[in-house]
Amino acid sequence: MLAVSDHSDASDDGAIAVKQQQHRRRIRDTEESDDDMPARQPTKRCPKYTHKSQDSLMAKRIRKPAIRVPWTDEELNLLRKIFANFLRSGSLPGFALITAAQKRYPVLLKRTPAQIKSRFHQLQKCNKLSPVKDL
Numbered sequence: 061m062l063a064v065s066d067h068s069d070a071s072d073d074g075a076i077a078v079k080q081q082q083h084r085r086r087i088r089d090t091e092e093s094d095d096d097m098p099a100r101q102p103t104k105r106c107p108k109y110t111h112k113s114q115d116s117l118m119a120k121r122i123r124k125p126a127i128r129v130p131w132t133d134e135e136l137n138l139l140r141k142i143f144a145n146f147l148r149s150g151s152l153p154g155f156a157l158i159t160a161a162q163k164r165y166p167v168l169l170k171r172t173p174a175q176i177k178s179r180f181h182q183l184q185k186c187n188k189l190s191p192v193k194d195l
Contacts, residue, residue: 152180
């Protein structure tokens with residue numbers, strides 16, 4: 061019985077040695093192939109990227125100023141009429157309700173829901189929401 065276990069240990073050692081040799085070959089082969097690869101150039105998003113002038117990069121990102129479109133009396137009156145219950149409660153309408161109002165009143169389609177909500181909030185803060193005028 062003792063002889064069998066000695067034999068299995070010897071074959072395990074041989075198999076491990078073969079696997080180690082194969083692993084060393086693979087490592088050596090990949091190291092040799094890495095030398096053939098060209099060095100990777102840093103990209104603009106890479107933190108190591110350096111540019112001669114940071115000002116020239118910032119100059120490309122300048123936006124044009126937004127064109128301000130004044131609110132008409134018709135739009136403001138619609139806001140007062142549609143969202144009268146929010147006037148009384150002091151809360152703001154949700155985007156789903158604003159989108160539904162835009163579908164019902166095409167005059168409001170010129171504005172985004174965020175613009176409408178922002179304008180309504182501004183009017184609430186300044187107490188400029190007088191009673192609804194007849195259209």
